[in-house]
Amino acid sequence: MTGAHLVVDAVRYQPGPLLLDDVSVTFPAGQVTAVAGPSGSGKTTLLSVAGGLIAPTAGTVTYDGAPTWRGNGDPRPEIAFVLQVYGLVPILSARENVAIALRARGVGWVDANDRAEAALARFDIADLGDRQVEELSGGQMQRVAVARALVVEAPVLLADEPTSELDQSNADVVLDVLRREADRGAVVVIATHDPAIVDAADDHVTIDEGRLG
Ligand SMILES: Nc1ncnc2c1ncn2[C@@H]1O[C@H](COP(=O)(O)OP(=O)(O)O)[C@@H](O)[C@H]1O
Ligand SMILES: [Mg+2]
Incomplete structure (x- = not known):
């Protein structure tokens, strides 16, 4: 599979407070990218906008040339989530x-x-x-x-703190499986505040107060 990238372009999300401020990032196919930041920094919000669960106030998120937001919060079938509250x-x-x-x-x-x-x-x-x-x-x-x-x-996997409740050996299993998904060509994004996961990822971006560092 030669996958497409997930492209976040100049995204602002402001349902009231400004939660995402001019965020631009490309999550490449075939790679594990960590989104690192402290609690409350905007990781879950960024994954939700990136995956099409909520609409950006400004800017766009596209996968394979089409917006991930479909007008109703239903994610595209190409996008799979590990939600923080498990869902x-x-x-x-x-x-x-x-x-x-x-x-x-x-x-x-x-x-x-x-x-x-x-x-x-x-x-x-x-x-x-x-x-x-x-x-x-x-x-x-x-x-x-x-x-x-x-x-x-799915060709896009968005995982929100997927190892937060796991012991080390189970966390390693999950990371290994996510790594193999990237190896088969998927876009893999892991939101985390765990430095070990950031180290295990191919690349990372940091977020603080809704801005990428
Ligand atoms: N719909 C909303 N309206 C107002 N504030 C929100 C909303 N959703 C999240 N927040 C706030 O936005 C900030 C970022 O939240 P979140 O994306 O969940 O951070 P993280 O996942 O990094 O812990 C937090 O301060 C949170 O309380
Ligand atoms: Mg979160």
Whole structure:
């Protein structure tokens, strides 16, 4: 896959307070880019605008020549998220939560369930497939959320602090998997305040008070 870049151009986001101030950055295909900054600096806001969940007040975000904002907050199918609050459906099982992402993209039930099971196994939680997500620990939920983002093999992966609840060995697994997604040509962006993740990334940008440093 020769992927396109995700291009953030002169983005301002000002729902009231100025949260993103003239942000321009290109997230290249085939690379892991960290967005580093302290809590409250605007990392989640930047990923949300970049991925088309919220509209920029000014400026544009484009992927493969088309805006990521589609007018309604529904992300394009090319873009997969690991959301900071996990975005899982609490009453569904871990496997169903992963399978949903595939079914939303037209994959049939049986195939979706098989692929969901394999994705859970990659993160060593295959045995939790039948458990309701609301019964899981924070770290287990986080791995379900990562599995769901990975299973669709999207060309753009936006991960918001995807290892914040994980111990070192599980964090290493997640980083390794994200690295392999970049190796197959995906745009991979990881928001983080962890210097170890910044070091592990190919490149990084820093954000503070809504401005890139
Ligand atoms: N819709 C909003 N209206 C006003 N302030 C917001 C809104 N969303 C986020 N914020 C504020 O914007 C700042 C950046 O938040 P966020 O992007 O979540 O930072 P980070 O992910 O780096 O911790 C914080 O001060 C937060 O409280
Ligand atoms: Mg955040």
